Every structure is written in C-alpha cells, then in structure tokens.
Amino acid sequence: MIRYVVRRAALAVVVVAGVVILTFVIADVVPGDPAASWAGPHASAAQIARARQYLGLDQPLAVRIGKYFGGIVTGNWGTSIHTHRPVLSDIATAAPATIELVIAALIIGVVVGVPLGLAAARWPGSLGDHAIRAGSVLGVSMPVFWLALILQLVFAQRLRLLPVAGQYDPNLVFSHPLVTRTQMPVLDSLISGNWAMLGSTLEHLILPALVVAAYPAGVIARMVRAQVLDTVGEAHVQMVRSLGFPERTVFGTFAMRLAWNPVATVLALVFAYSLVNTFLVESIFDWPGLGSYAAAAISTLDTPAIVGVTLFVAIVYVACNLIVDLVQAALDPRIRLR
C-alpha cells in the first residue's frame, strides 16, 4: 500500500517534470520577449535589460529550468509577466472560485446523471432509453463555450431570469457585506449566516455550473447505464429479484451498488476535465477563477502563469486519481494495489 502510493507519487513527479521542461523549451524557441512586455511599451533598452536580469531570462535555459524546479518545492513558482505578482499567490487567490464552480457542477452531474442512467438501464431499448442516450451524447459533444454564451443570452439577457455574470450582486456588498474566509462566496455567506448574500451567490452560480455540468452529467449517465446493465444479470442481483424485492430496489440499491465504484473513478477524471473546461467558461461569466486567470495569461503570453496553472491542475488531477484509487481499495477488498 505504502509502496503503491510512493510509486504513484514518483510517477506523478516525473510527469509534471516532463511537462514543465517541454513547455519551457517550446516557450524558449518561440519568438517574443517576456522582458520587453514586462517592462511595458515605452521602456528603454536599459529598463528591458534590467527586467531581463530581474526575471532571470539572461541565464541559459537549463539553469532556468533547474531554478524553476527548486522553486516549485519552496513555493516560488515564478513571477507573472502580466500581473507582476508571484504566480503561486495568484493561483491561490483564483483557485477557490474555480473549485466552488467545479464542485457545484459535479453535484449537478451526479444528481442528474445517476437517476437518468438508472432509468435508461431499467428500460433498455425503450424510447426513454434512446432519449437519455442521445442526451448524454449531446452533453459530451457540447462545445461548453458556446453553451455558456447561449444560456447567458437566453436566460440572463432575454428572459432576465438569472444574473448575467459575476459571483454576487455588487449592491449587496453595502447592505450585507461578505466576510471572506474560504474565498468561496457560497460557503462564506453560508458560514456567516448571510442569507441575502447566499441567495445572490446561488443565483449567480446556476448558469456557469449548469454549463460545466453538461459533460459530467453525460458521462455519468452513460457510465451508470453501462454498469447497471452489466451487473443486473449477475447472480446476486437475480437472487435479490427472486426474493421478491421490488424492481426499484433491485436497480436503485443492489445493481447500483456495484456501479458506484466506477462512477467514483469517473468523477475524479471528470473533476480535472471540468477544471480545464472552466478555462473556456469563466471569462464569459466574469467568474474570477483560474480559468479567467489562464485565459488572461494566454492572451498576454504570460509563460510563468501558463506553466503555473498547468502545474497546479496537473497536481490536482494526479492527487484526485490517487485518492480515488486508495478509497476504492479501502472500500472493496477485491482490489489489490500494485
């Protein structure tokens, strides 16, 4: 068990190192001078040279990569060319908003996906089954940035049912100021019992969360359907059925039981996928998270920020997978970790 964790962690380190080296090398080959953009449009040659020295760009590539790796461990992820702030503190500021969004999306994904998958498996080949399968493929094939724009236009701008963008109503800041503890507005207003603010934050969360939930809901519905159809023929489920349990229980409790495990695996994968999807969605909804930060970094060619965000998401992804493996092994003694 400990050997397994160590091995997986070592592999993850190699993975992250490989990606960092590759991005550094590509960024080095590409024309464009980060020092010039750091110093600003009207900088003199001397100012640019000073910026180059400050950013460490005057050193050879190998030295810079070596320094970067040293920095990763000590918490120095470089300085953003765009915001002029340490990349790690930028990420720490932006991450909670994104994590709140992704978690909300995954909750919607499970709440929608599991019952639909179960229904499809219970009446396979029926019209409902076909509709649910079509819907799940639709969710998986949806260009999220487009869905975001369409939902924003219809529900926020035309029907005026929901707010267009942002995390909460800025007018509430004066009457019901938000005490920030976790940087997640929903959680913060819940903790401090700020009900007016809670309503506003939830209202603002609906559209972006729905957009990000399209993919998880589709994948989960598909997965549950396939898993339940697979287990429903097995002896223990047949046995439960012959004991006279109602079909609802046979499916919902006994057949679904074995499907939770793969759903958990998928959730870990989908978590990371949704994290990347927020890169496409957040700037549309003015959501001050990692996605907006990454989009700004990309448009300003801010390499330290791009590498930093990649690194962060990669670490989250690897950690998610590791946790799921361990939890599964703990829950199901048939799984042996190697």
Added chain:
Amino acid sequence: MTALLRKSPLITAGGVIALLIVLVALAAPLLAPYPPDAIHPEMALQAPSLHHLFGTDQVGRDVFSRVLYGARVSPLVALLVLVFACAVGIPLGVLAGYFGGAGDEVIMRVTDIFLAFPSLLLALAFAAVLPPSLTSLTIAITITWWPWYARLVRGQAASVAGRPYVEACRALGIPSWRILLRHVLPNSVTPVIVQVSLDFGGVILTASALSFLGLGAQDPTPDWGLMVAEGENYFTTQWWLVTFPGLAILVTALAFTLLGDGLRDVLDPKRVVLR
C-alpha cells in the same frame, strides 16, 4: 446491416449527418452563395434573411457561406491530428508490444506521462506557447493524442506476439519485419480504428476550444471556434453570429461521436473508454 440500423436509430442518424458534413466540406465552393472572405462593410451585421440565411458578420461577410467553408477547417484539423497520432502511435505501440524489453519500458513510461493529464490541458499549454496558427494547433493536439494509440496497440501487439501462429512464423525463420507487418499489425489495429472513430468528435471540440481562445485559426479563416469568439462581442444584439457556427461544432461532434459509439458496439462491444 438493416437489422443493425433498425436497432439503433442514433447510429444511423450520426452516420448520415457525418456523411453530409463530408459532402459539405467537399462541395463548399458550389454550395456557398458568397465567397467566405468577401468583405462588405455596408452590409455589416444584417439579421438572417433570404439573401443571407445566417445573417452577416461585423465586416459584412455571409455567415452561412463561412459556416459551410468551416467544414473544411476544424474537421480537417481533426483528420490530420488523428492521422499523425496514428502514424506515431501505431508503429511505436507495435514495436513496444512485440519486442518488449527496455524500449517497451521507455515508450510506456513516456505515454504514462501524457495520459496522466487531461488532454485539453496539455494541448492548451503547448498551443499557448506556440505562435497561434492552424499548424501549431495541429501539432499541439497531436502531441497529446498519440500516446493513447501507442498504449492501445501495444497491449494488443503484446498479446498477439505470444500466440502460436506468431511463434510458428518465428520457428520458420521469417524475418521480424515481415511478421510485424503481415501478422502482428493487422491483428492489433482494430481497437485503434474504433478509438479513432470515437475520438474524431473529441478532437473537433478540442480544436474549436483552442481556436475560441485565439490559439488556432486566425482571422480571415472561416473556423467555427474562431467565429464564435469573434461574434462574442456583438452577441447580445446579434445572436446569429455565435449561434450558427457553434451549432455547426455541436452537430459535427455529435454526429461523429454517435457514429463512433455505433462502430464500437459493433466491433468491440466490451470496452468503455473515457477521455
């Protein structure tokens, strides 16, 4: 065949639409009422009408014509990505699986590195540091895509390498390259064919997403993702600018995913793959 079609109307629909998209791509110059890059400032931002079915954009180009021509951009990128990814992944996978040893170990660890990330993230990181163009886009997605195929083929090739007929070939003194080409390769590629057909929609979505972020096609190119990005600024009043190109992405990805799903059910019913 007809029984299959009746059994799954979704696959049939996917196949028909996919075929239509290929036809549109081939016949775009014949079908499009206007050249895709003809600028008419006096006709800018016109709502859909009989003259301009999908309206016109901010510089007066016909959106319908641009959407039709768009069938030649991101689907072509997807095709190239898949061809290149197979060209790299399949040979490496076959060699690794057949010969095993240190080379196998190295190739598999390298694929481990790539498979440990969501592919969109890696493609995004590479595309972000390359100068934005369709070529960079194709390279960035290919870099993240080939390991999946190398992995798949490697597993198959390793199992084929141990089968009696391959051992018989070896005992007969047939050279390795001939065994690889005539026996191992043909018996290992089926899962890849299935996966490629499933991936087509995914690559189109990835390519469109990167173009939407400004990392792919550049302005006069009639790329769907780029058109959505360009229309975003005018979207609240001119809904057609974003709606139609985005719909084209959705329909294309949907059609190829349905088709790939169907092919998988037919060729390889036991596998469920998630990207």
